[in-house]
Amino acid sequence: MSGTATAASVTAGHTVRGSRSFRGLRTAEHWFEVPLDHRSPEGEQLAVFAREVVSARHADPEQLPWLLYLQGGPGSGAPRVTGLSGWLGEAAEHFRVLLLDQRGTGLSSPLNRQTLPLVGDAAAQAAHLRRFRADSIVHDAEAIRRALGVERWTTLGQSYGGFITLTYLSMAPEGLERSLVTGGLAPLTGHADRVYRATYARMAARNREYFEWYPEDRATLDGVFEHVAQVPEALPDGRPVTRGLVQMLGQYLGGNTRVHQLHHVLERPFVHTPDGRRLADAFLETLQQLVSRLDNPLYALMHESIYGQAGLGGREDDGGTATAWSADRVLADFPDFRPEAPQPLLTGEMVYPWYFTDDPALEPLRGTAEELAAVDDWEDLYDLAALAENRVPVAAAVYSDDVYVDRDLSLETAGRVRGLRVWESADFHHDGIADDGPLILRTLLAMTAPAGTGSDQPPTEAGTETEDGRA
Numbered sequence: 001m002s003g004t005a006t007a008a009s010v011t012a013g014h015t016v017r018g019s020r021s022f023r024g025l026r027t028a029e030h031w032f033e034v035p036l037d038h039r040s041p042e043g044e045q046l047a048v049f050a051r052e053v054v055s056a057r058h059a060d061p062e063q064l065p066w067l068l069y070l071q072g073g074p075g076s077g078a079p080r081v082t083g084l085s086g087w088l089g090e091a092a093e094h095f096r097v098l099l100l101d102q103r104g105t106g107l108s109s110p111l112n113r114q115t116l117p118l119v120g121d122a123a124a125q126a127a128h129l130r131r132f133r134a135d136s137i138v139h140d141a142e143a144i145r146r147a148l149g150v151e152r153w154t155t156l157g158q159s160y161g162g163f164i165t166l167t168y169l170s171m172a173p174e175g176l177e178r179s180l181v182t183g184g185l186a187p188l189t190g191h192a193d194r195v196y197r198a199t200y201a202r203m204a205a206r207n208r209e210y211f212e213w214y215p216e217d218r219a220t221l222d223g224v225f226e227h228v229a230q231v232p233e234a235l236p237d238g239r240p241v242t243r244g245l246v247q248m249l250g251q252y253l254g255g256n257t258r259v260h261q262l263h264h265v266l267e268r269p270f271v272h273t274p275d276g277r278r279l280a281d282a283f284l285e286t287l288q289q290l291v292s293r294l295d296n297p298l299y300a301l302m303h304e305s306i307y308g309q310a311g312l313g314g315r316e317d318d319g320g321t322a323t324a325w326s327a328d329r330v331l332a333d334f335p336d337f338r339p340e341a342p343q344p345l346l347t348g349e350m351v352y353p354w355y356f357t358d359d360p361a362l363e364p365l366r367g368t369a370e371e372l373a374a375v376d377d378w379e380d381l382y383d384l385a386a387l388a389e390n391r392v393p394v395a396a397a398v399y400s401d402d403v404y405v406d407r408d409l410s411l412e413t414a415g416r417v418r419g420l421r422v423w424e425s426a427d428f429h430h431d432g433i434a435d436d437g438p439l440i441l442r443t444l445l446a447m448t449a450p451a452g453t454g455s456d457q458p459p460t461e462a463g464t465e466t467e468d469g470r471a
Contacts (some may be wrong), residue, residue: 010034010041012048012143021056023083025092028052032147034103037131038139048140049107050100053081055092065177066153067095068141070102070161072184074133074306075298077106087156087437094445095154102164103140104132104298112297113364122367129372132298133305134167134381142172152177156441158433159184159405162396163306163381169417170383173392180444181396182433185410188382192307192326198406199327199348200334206253206403207345210262217266221246222343224269224279233279235288239358241279243339248291250346254403255431294361301362301369303351308378322376328352349404390418395447397433397440400426421447 013033020027029051036044054061069091071078078099084092091097101108111132119128145153154177157165162184168176187195211218225243227233233241252262269283293300304323327350331337336345356366394417398410407424414422423443425432433440 009146010038010139010143011146012140014144014147024056025081025084026054026056026061027081030098030144030148032140032144034140034143036128038136038143046103046109047107048101048103048109048144050098050144051078051081053084053088053092053097053099054095055084055089057093061096064094064096066145066148066150067091067097068145068153068155069097069099070137070141070155070157070164071100071105072159072161073102073105073296073299074160074302075105075296075300077101077108077296087433087441090438090441091156098144098148098153100141100144102137104129105296112294113361116365116368122371125365125368126371126375129298129302129305129368130375130379132302133379134164135171135379137164138168138171141168142175145175154178154180156180156182156444157184158182159430160306162186162405165394166387166413166417167381169390169392169394170381170386173386173390176392178393178395178448180441180448181394182440182444183397183399183402183405183430185396185398185405185413186382187307187409188384188387188413188416191321192304192323193330195307195406195409196327196330196350197333198409199350199403200330200337202401202403202406203250203253203348204334204336204345206259206401207250210253210259210346214263214266217263218343220266220269221249221346224266225344227270227277227279231276231278233284235284235291236281237288237292237360239360241284241287242358243344244347244352244354245287245291245358247337247339247344247347249287250348251290253346254348254429256429256435258431259429291359292361293355293359297361297365300351300355300359301365301372303349305372305375305378308375309380309382310378320376321378322374323372325353325373384416387417390420392419393448394420395444396420396422397428397444398422398424399428399430399432400424402430404430423447 015031016028017031018029032048033045034048035041036046058064078101081088103109104111116125119125152175155165162181163186165179165181166186224246228241228243228246235241249262252258265286269279270277271280304326308323335341337347356362356369396414398407400407414420428435
């Protein structure tokens, strides 16, 4: 695998510091010690946290197989749970579920504006962050699997967790019993630019769909754009409200039910005050909660780097391989998304350079972001030969109109992974696992069940199955 070591045989140091039972579930808090760089196992160590969850109805949960949940992101910790419902409720009936805080997130040696300066200057921070991508997360998972004494486990990867799954299948398939992916088949080759071209096109279609449902919201939104261009407004954290910031409301568009929450946000954005019409405090608070990266700065820092690897194609403009603020450059070809457009469209998961000047949580990391955008020697994340010879049962839910992980690019990837079975559905968007997680999980488990177990049921009517990505 060019540029990337295979999974190291490090076993993580392991302690369990807390076990609890409440509301029908049992939890155990696992702490592991892993190398920052798995190629240098005796070097600097990181703390990695994971929470085990299982249904309390199991008298002997140690007899259950393990399922490792790989969270979306990048830069987000695993879900914090207080009860069993949704996909987790379904999974906990059949597995010991391990909710992993991927390195740098949650309780796993977290990285942010407060802790990154301990590493050094911007260049040192960027070099440090190179050890926080999917390949290192896979190394951690393998070290944890060995520490737990697990021969093989099932993985469930949502969104970016699916990207990590493809790296896992490339680097350490021997640790996998089967792998499930929801909305997360990453492109295996090509520059990040083509990802963002697809994303802008999907987002434009989703904008049109939304404003067909709620035509009055187009006029309301235009009023907000006009207002912030003329009247100084600020979020509760003090930063100015700009047209670009308002466009970030488009993050609501990536969901099944969440998309309709946007209508409620836009129901009453203004109030009348002694100083005239102003943006309502409730609207400003909602906007701040949506756009702030105080809790997960790695999302903005690392988002484009997840597409960087040695084997990617050069950019169309100059043949370079650095991601180089891909979403911002590609924006030039999609003028309806520019903040100065007459009726700007809402954006989604794009990350722009101005985030690092406008957001107080990101401003101290601006130099680090610039360093990462300029990296042109990323390590490979995928082994195409290994994926072409894959023997691990894999099933992936692909959402036909997903605005964040493009359907066509997903099927292209599926066709390059031997034995990967696709369940395509037009009934869900990117957050499908939050909308009907039990259905999706049961479907993918059935698709990867060993023959003759009685669990190999056909997909439900909510989706269409394809083999190796082909209809």
